[in-house]
Amino acid sequence: MAIQILCATFFGVEGVIVNVEIDISYGLPTFNIVGLGDVAVKESKERVRAAIINSGFEFPVGRITINLAPAALKKEGSHFDLPIAIGLLVATDQISVESMEGYLFMGELSLNGHLKRIKGALPIIIEGVKHGIHKYIIPEENIEECSIVKNAEVYPLETLTQVVNYLKYKDMMPHKVNKEFKSIVNELDFSEVIGQEATKRALEVAAAGNHNILLHGAPGSGKTMLAQRIISILPELTYEESLEVTKIYSVSEGVGKTGLINTRPFRNPHHTITSIALIGGGRNPSPGEVSYAHNGVLFLDEILEFNKTCLQVLRQPLEEKEVKLSRVSGTIKYPANFMLVGALNPCPCGYFGTNVKSCKCSDYEVKKYASRLSGPILDRIDIFSSVNPISYEEINKRAYGESSEDIRFRVNKARKLQRERFKGEGISCNSQMKEKHLREYCQLNDKSNRVLELAFKKFSLSTRAYSRILKVARTIADLNEKAKIDEKDIIEALQYRKFIDESII
Numbered sequence: 083m084a085i086q087i088l089c090a091t092f093f094g095v096e097g098v099i100v101n102v103e104i105d106i107s108y109g110l111p112t113f114n115i116v117g118l119g120d121v122a123v124k125e126s127k128e129r130v131r132a133a134i135i136n137s138g139f140e141f142p143v144g145r146i147t148i149n150l151a152p153a154a155l156k157k158e159g160s161h162f163d164l165p166i167a168i169g170l171l172v173a174t175d176q177i178s179v180e181s182m183e184g185y186l187f188m189g190e191l192s193l194n195g196h197l198k199r200i201k202g203a204l205p206i207i208i209e210g211v212k213h214g215i216h217k218y219i220i221p222e223e224n225i226e227e228c229s230i231v232k233n234a235e236v237y238p239l240e241t242l243t244q245v246v247n248y249l250k251y252k253d254m255m256p257h258k259v260n261k262e263f264k265s266i267v268n269e270l271d272f273s274e275v276i277g278q279e280a281t282k283r284a285l286e287v288a289a290a291g292n293h294n295i296l297l298h299g300a301p302g303s304g305k306t307m308l309a310q311r312i313i314s315i316l317p318e319l320t321y322e323e324s325l326e327v328t329k330i331y332s333v334s335e336g337v338g339k340t341g342l343i344n345t346r347p348f349r350n351p352h353h354t355i356t357s358i359a360l361i362g363g364g365r366n367p368s369p370g371e372v373s374y375a376h377n378g379v380l381f382l383d384e385i386l387e388f389n390k391t392c393l394q395v396l397r398q399p400l401e402e403k404e405v406k407l408s409r410v411s412g413t414i415k416y417p418a419n420f421m422l423v424g425a426l427n428p429c430p431c432g433y434f435g436t437n438v439k440s441c442k443c444s445d446y447e448v449k450k451y452a453s454r455l456s457g458p459i460l461d462r463i464d465i466f467s468s469v470n471p472i473s474y475e476e477i478n479k480r481a482y483g484e485s486s487e488d489i490r491f492r493v494n495k496a497r498k499l500q501r502e503r504f505k506g507e508g509i510s511c512n513s514q515m516k517e518k519h520l521r522e523y524c525q526l527n528d529k530s531n532r533v534l535e536l537a538f539k540k541f542s543l544s545t546r547a548y549s550r551i552l553k554v555a556r557t558i559a560d561l562n563e564k565a566k567i568d569e570k571d572i573i574e575a576l577q578y579r580k581f582i583d584e585s586i587i
């Protein structure tokens with residue numbers, strides 16, 4: 083009779099339960115793995131054989147067939163090593179069947195039997211819990227990301243021998259670990275930034291309504307420094323959001339972060355990035371920067387230097403909040419709900435409209451430069467803010483600004499208002515409002531209506547600009563805890579539509 087061991091794999095960022103079936107029959111010694119495994123799965127044979135022998139166990143002789151069910155699903159990764167090894171030990175009576183019932187196994191084996199870190203442990207456990215599986219044997223190195231899943235008992239172990247000993251004498255190794263989730267606040271703080279009150283306010287509005295924002299200003303004026311601190315005023319990551327983010331990092335390798343992510347991600351890719359690295363994909367599909375920025379911020383510094391296709395492919399995730407990659411085996415989805423923060427110089431020489439140096443560019447050059455930022459990106463920016471280098475007097479005063487904690491307090495209040503407003507609407511913040519929401523929640527009184535009308539006619543605004551202004555004005559009113567948008571909110575929102583060349587767009 084074939085032995086069945088529970089394991090799982092992942093597709094995109096979702097786990098899929100896999101049954102590892104082991105059958106040993108009489109015949110010439112062979113060892114086959116069937117069930118659409120990739121190269122890493124096929125090579126599992128050699129690792130498992132060596133690990134079993136080097137751990138002092140007996141490797142069975144006969145026709146060994148391993149089936150990974152469901153067979154139609156493509157499986158990748160090396161985490162099937164451990165369940166295969168355990169299955170072989172059960173099949174040869176070196177472990178009893180009862181001892182491993184109810185456990186899900188995952189882990190890569192080294193040739194001497196050590197358990198090594200695997201990709202995708204978190205989505206596997208999340209999926210397993212949904213299927214009523216509560217006990218997990220995992221490599222010690224995966225413990226950080228796995229220890230916060232509710233209703234899961236996680237047993238981190240280091241070697242195959244330890245796993246076997248644990249299964250035999252369960253009372254000897256109480257390794258159950260469960261941690262409380264705690265969100266960590268970014269260390270950078272707005273109080274460290276001198277001056278720049280206007281931009282700080284713009285960032286506060288952006289954070290409060292989850293609006294995409296573009297900062298423009300001379301080189302060295304502090305655009306990057308300000309952008310990096312936006313994380314510190316965004317609401318703290320919730321448990322569910324943290325799981326979503328950690329899942330993405332869990333299925334990828336080499337992105338500089340492992341373990342539990344409990345702070346909002348801030349991704350800052352260089353402008354030489356390829357569109358695949360930005361969006362995700364590749365032969366062995368993996369998430370891109372837009373997904374690593376999920377529930378956080380994607381900061382594109384020198385945004386005009388990015389490859390044109392890169393900016394174009396951003397359209398889909400900006401609109402749909404996820405990336406869809408079509409593959410033969412199905413469509414892979416990676417979440418990509420991020421706030422876009424862009425930064426650029428105001429003109430080719432960098433000094434247009436500043437008092438640091440005089441700008442060497444002609445009017446035509448300035449207009450042409452600004453117009454390069456057209457299309458997909460410009461259409462999705464709600465707030466534009468000009469960052470000016472601070473004056474000597476300001477530096478000399480050394481007056482520190484408001485702390486991020488104080489700003490975040492207001493942001494949180496505004497977010498709470500939005501959540502209550504949009505309950506049951508399928509959206510959670512002002513930036514996501516559609517036409518029908520605008521009609522319902524952004525009604526203007528006579529005065530505010532007149533101000534907007536004047537601006538609309540004077541600057542010949544587009545309908546798109548009109549709805550952006552309403553959305554941002556709604557956020558400003560929320561920050562001021564006002565039920566109705568008044569003319570001051572409209573005027574402030576209009577300020578945030580002022581583009582580099584002073585036009586209102």
Ligand SMILES: [Zn+2]
Nearest residue numbers: 429431441443
């Ligand atoms: Zn210039």
